Every structure is written in structure tokens, then in C-alpha cells.
Amino acid sequence: MKIDFQHNLAAHCENGVTANLLNFYGVKLSEPMIFGMGSGYFFSHMPFYKLNGMAVTSFRVWPGVIFKRVTRGLGIQVKRYKFRNPEKAMEELDHLLEKGIPVGMLVGVFHLPYFPKEYRFHFNAHNITVFGREGDRYFVSDPIMEHVETLSREELRKVRFARGTYPPRGRMYCISKVPEKVDVRPAIIRGIRKTAKDMLTIPIPMFGIDGIRFLSGRLRQWPVKLGEKSAILNLGQVIRMLEEIGTGGAGFRFIYAAFLQECAEVLQKPWLNDLSKEMTGVGDQWREFAVMAARCFKNRDKGQITYGQLADRLLEIADKEEKVFRQLRKISL
Amino acid sequence: MKIDEVPQDGAYLIKGKIRDLCYAVDKDGHYTSTLSMGWKPKNEAMQLAWEQVYEHVEEKRQLVLAGKLSPIAFYMELNIMTPSLLAEYTGYSRWKIKRHLKMKHFVKLRPEVLAKYAEALNITPAELVDLEKLREIVIKHED
Known part of the structure; x- marks a missing residue:
């Protein structure tokens, strides 16, 4: 049995799954729209939270949040599941598929067979949609793959119950009810305000704009505190987070710029176009940072680029992002 | 990022199995999405x-x-x-x-x-x- 489900490519997995699911129910939104409306844009640097033994630097919100905020903003009802028992998780999935409901779910990428091997770290916040089953094979729409993939029952069970940092525990979600008329404009305003608020006002230095400054301060100390080799690895991890599949370039900054541009038209607010340009500038600066960092860890200029310079770069970026969000915060219908 | 600046450096060991979707500005200043074939720093x-x-x-x-x-x-x-x-x-x-x-x-x-x-x-x-x-x-x- 296979549900008639349209698979669309997206830069980021969660945006993609959300967009594809909404599309199935007749709500057509672009990926940047989903990302902005769901306040996907964020920054955090959390030394206490480790991935591959290093501090996590993240350019987006917690997994699952985008879907939650978009559906809530549009008044769409969803149902979400979490399981202890893998068998039950698979039975519930079969049950939903039989009713003709496509199901989004969280999986770990390490055991995902169709993924290229070099992306397969123990990373557990990948989203896919399962939309059908034929015997032992499940049809999978993975927004970062160009075509529809299939997984066996055993493989799917394994990735749904991957272990490690943030285990998915068979989490899955589906849409249960869509209102007849969907108004995107208030949802957009709410999304933008939420992002601006989170970026500017969280009183813990690890998050938002302050998080960038926090990272800058710590990065400056890395060679002294951690030693040259570990500093390089940590820097490498930041770049991987910035550019790893699914960011649409420069840690989601370009997607957000695209979102602002789309909003300028939808909301009839031309001043958002200017901010979109600023945001593009921020993205370009992040890219420059990545280029500099890559030189640094390849040691191509024989120590010409120091960690101090990289840290200064981050401070510039933080100032620029702050300026954009101070303006965005004032938005209203 | 301009659309002609979208990096096509070749993916690290992938041989075109996955291409990244990137968002970039075309020559009129509008955002569009395009596929990128890998970037060197990454x-x-x-x-x-x-x-x-x-x-x-x-x-x-x-x-x-x-x-x-x-x-x-x-x-x-x-x-x-x-x-x-x-x-x-x-x-x-x-x-x-x-x-x-x-x-x-x-x-x-x-x-x-x-x-x-x-x-x-x-x-x-x-x-x-x-x-x-x-x-x-x-x-x-x-x-």
C-alpha cells in the first residue's frame, strides 16, 4: 500500500518534512516560509552538551520545534507519539499507514543505509516521512535525498531507536486536522517576533546573539586551554554544524534571508527587503568565517590566521545580527 | 550569496549522491534555490x-x-x-x-x-x- 505523496527536495530535513506533510493536506508553503514561521533560526553554543565529545554549536532550534510551531501557528491539529517498545512503535506506524496517513518521524542517521557513509555520525535528529509499505519495504521520503528511498522493517526499527545524544525513541508525528481556511500572516508575524525575542532576550549567555559572543570568547581561548590539536577539532565541529547538510548555506542565514524577502511581498512591507539584504550579508560573513577557519585548521598560511582573528570575526557577525533583530522585533501586522 | 557563487567544488568522496540545496540571490536580487555540489571548507x-x-x-x-x-x-x-x-x-x-x-x-x-x-x-x-x-x-x- 502506498499513499499518493509528493516528495520534494529541501535544504533542511525538518522544513522539508513539514512542507511535504502540509502539502499533502493542501497547504502549500515554501521551505523558507516554513522555516521562518516556525522560528527555526537560532544560535546556541552549549559546552555542557556534547556531540562526538565536543561542545555542541547549533544554528537552529531544537529538533521538532519547527513542525510544532508551524502547525500551532496555523491552527493545524497534530498527533505525536513516543514509544518505549520498538515493536509497538512499528505496529502503530503500520496502523496509521493503513489509514492512509503519511507519518513524519525522527531517526538517527548512523544506521541509515541510503545515506552516504561520510555523513553517518551518531546524529539523532534527522526527520523523514514514511508514506507506504509493501511487504517488508517502507517507502521513505527523505527531504535531502533527490529520490524516494525504501527501508526494510528491521532497518527502520533500528534507526527509529538509535541511541546516543538525544535518542529519538521512536518519535513520530502526523497531521490530524486542518482548518478550512489558513491565514499565514499572523503566523508569520508571530514567528518573526518569537525568533527576534529568542535571539535578543534569553538571559543565559549561551543562546541567541549572546551565544555568538560566548562562542567567540571561548574560541579565543581554545589553543591555550585545549591545546592546538583539540582546538582544531573543535573549530572543525563548528564549521560542520554551520555547513552540514541541511542548512541551505551559512547555518540557515540564507534561508532566513529568503524568508524575509518572501514576507516583504506577502505582508506588503517593503522594508523587509532591506533586512533580507542585511541578512544575506550576515550569511556571507559566516561563509567568510568558514573559509578562514578552514585555512586555519589546514594551517595553509602558517599561522597567519589566529584564533583571535576568528573570534573578532564572530563579534562582528553578532553585532550585525543584533542590528537586524532589533528592527525585526518591532514588526506588527 | 549570489547564484553564480554557489560552490560546486565537488563533494567529499560522495560522487554526486547527495547535492545540497542552497538558497542564493539571482541577478535581480530575488532568492531562489539551487543545488550545490560541495564546498571546500565544508x-x-x-x-x-x-x-x-x-x-x-x-x-x-x-x-x-x-x-x-x-x-x-x-x-x-x-x-x-x-x-x-x-x-x-x-x-x-x-x-x-x-x-x-x-x-x-x-x-x-x-x-x-x-x-x-x-x-x-x-x-x-x-x-x-x-x-x-x-x-x-x-x-x-x-x-
Whole structure:
């Protein structure tokens, strides 16, 4: 049995799954729209939270949040599941598929067979949609793959119950009810305000704009505190987070710029176009940072680029992002 | 980022299996999405991470062949796992796992225990105890 489900490519997995699911129910939104409306844009640097033994630097919100905020903003009802028992998780999935409901779910990428091997770290916040089953094979729409993939029952069970940092525990979600008329404009305003608020006002230095400054301060100390080799690895991890599949370039900054541009038209607010340009500038600066960092860890200029310079770069970026969000915060219908 | 600046540097060892969707500005200043074929700084960051993994694996291999560590240590590193992650997959305690990482405890393990480790490490129990195979494994990405 296979549900008639349209698979669309997206830069980021969660945006993609959300967009594809909404599309199935007749709500057509672009990926940047989903990302902005769901306040996907964020920054955090959390030394206490480790991935591959290093501090996590993240350019987006917690997994699952985008879907939650978009559906809530549009008044769409969803149902979400979490399981202890893998068998039950698979039975519930079969049950939903039989009713003709496509199901989004969280999986770990390490055991995902169709993924290229070099992306397969123990990373557990990948989203896919399962939309059908034929015997032992499940049809999978993975927004970062160009075509529809299939997984066996055993493989799917394994990735749904991957272990490690943030285990998915068979989490899955589906849409249960869509209102007849969907108004995107208030949802957009709410999304933008939420992002601006989170970026500017969280009183813990690890998050938002302050998080960038926090990272800058710590990065400056890395060679002294951690030693040259570990500093390089940590820097490498930041770049991987910035550019790893699914960011649409420069840690989601370009997607957000695209979102602002789309909003300028939808909301009839031309001043958002200017901010979109600023945001593009921020993205370009992040890219420059990545280029500099890559030189640094390849040691191509024989120590010409120091960690101090990289840290200064981050401070510039933080100032620029702050300026954009101070303006965005004032938005209203 | 302008649309003609979208990097097409070639993906690190992927050979076009995955292309990244990028958002970029076209010449009229409008955002569109386009596919990117890899970017050098990103590839280098990934390469760095994998080189690190391979280095650890190689170290472990030497220790296993010297009879100090058990093959579990080698395959654990090959799967980028830590004792605590392996503990979650097998259900054994971290303490026990660290013990089984030593060759002298490994040789006394019962077949059921070996099978459990083999499953968690994505190999067969026969492979787990085969030191010749361990010696010959080439640690590199197949391209």
C-alpha cells in the first residue's frame, strides 16, 4: 500500500518534512516560509552538551520545534507519539499507514543505509516521512535525498531507536486536522517576533546573539586551554554544524534571508527587503568565517590566521545580527 | 550569496549522491534555490573529523594486535562509538564494557555475549573474533 505523496527536495530535513506533510493536506508553503514561521533560526553554543565529545554549536532550534510551531501557528491539529517498545512503535506506524496517513518521524542517521557513509555520525535528529509499505519495504521520503528511498522493517526499527545524544525513541508525528481556511500572516508575524525575542532576550549567555559572543570568547581561548590539536577539532565541529547538510548555506542565514524577502511581498512591507539584504550579508560573513577557519585548521598560511582573528570575526557577525533583530522585533501586522 | 557563487567544488568522496540545496540571490536580487555540489571548507571540516576517527582506529588496531585490547575496542572506534554509547546499544554497564575492552577478559566471553556485541557493532560474531580480518581491514572510505 502506498499513499499518493509528493516528495520534494529541501535544504533542511525538518522544513522539508513539514512542507511535504502540509502539502499533502493542501497547504502549500515554501521551505523558507516554513522555516521562518516556525522560528527555526537560532544560535546556541552549549559546552555542557556534547556531540562526538565536543561542545555542541547549533544554528537552529531544537529538533521538532519547527513542525510544532508551524502547525500551532496555523491552527493545524497534530498527533505525536513516543514509544518505549520498538515493536509497538512499528505496529502503530503500520496502523496509521493503513489509514492512509503519511507519518513524519525522527531517526538517527548512523544506521541509515541510503545515506552516504561520510555523513553517518551518531546524529539523532534527522526527520523523514514514511508514506507506504509493501511487504517488508517502507517507502521513505527523505527531504535531502533527490529520490524516494525504501527501508526494510528491521532497518527502520533500528534507526527509529538509535541511541546516543538525544535518542529519538521512536518519535513520530502526523497531521490530524486542518482548518478550512489558513491565514499565514499572523503566523508569520508571530514567528518573526518569537525568533527576534529568542535571539535578543534569553538571559543565559549561551543562546541567541549572546551565544555568538560566548562562542567567540571561548574560541579565543581554545589553543591555550585545549591545546592546538583539540582546538582544531573543535573549530572543525563548528564549521560542520554551520555547513552540514541541511542548512541551505551559512547555518540557515540564507534561508532566513529568503524568508524575509518572501514576507516583504506577502505582508506588503517593503522594508523587509532591506533586512533580507542585511541578512544575506550576515550569511556571507559566516561563509567568510568558514573559509578562514578552514585555512586555519589546514594551517595553509602558517599561522597567519589566529584564533583571535576568528573570534573578532564572530563579534562582528553578532553585532550585525543584533542590528537586524532589533528592527525585526518591532514588526506588527 | 549570489547564484553564480554557489560552490560546486565537488563533494567529499560522495560522487554526486547527495547535492545540497542552497538558497542564493539571482541577478535581480530575488532568492531562489539551487543545488550545490560541495564546498571546500565544508569538505575539509568533514575530512578532518574522519581523519581523526581513522587515527584512533589505527591506534586501537595496533593495541589489539599487540594483545592488549580486545577487537571490541577496534570495532567500537570504527563505529565512532564510546563505551557509554556501546553500553546503551548492548544493555551492559559501562564498567563491564570497559572490562571487555581488554583482551584478557575478552577471551573468556561466552558466545551469547559476543553475539550481542557483534550485533551492536554491525558485524557477525565470527568477524568479531577473527584477528586476521581485523589486520586486513582497510580503514578508508570506499569511493
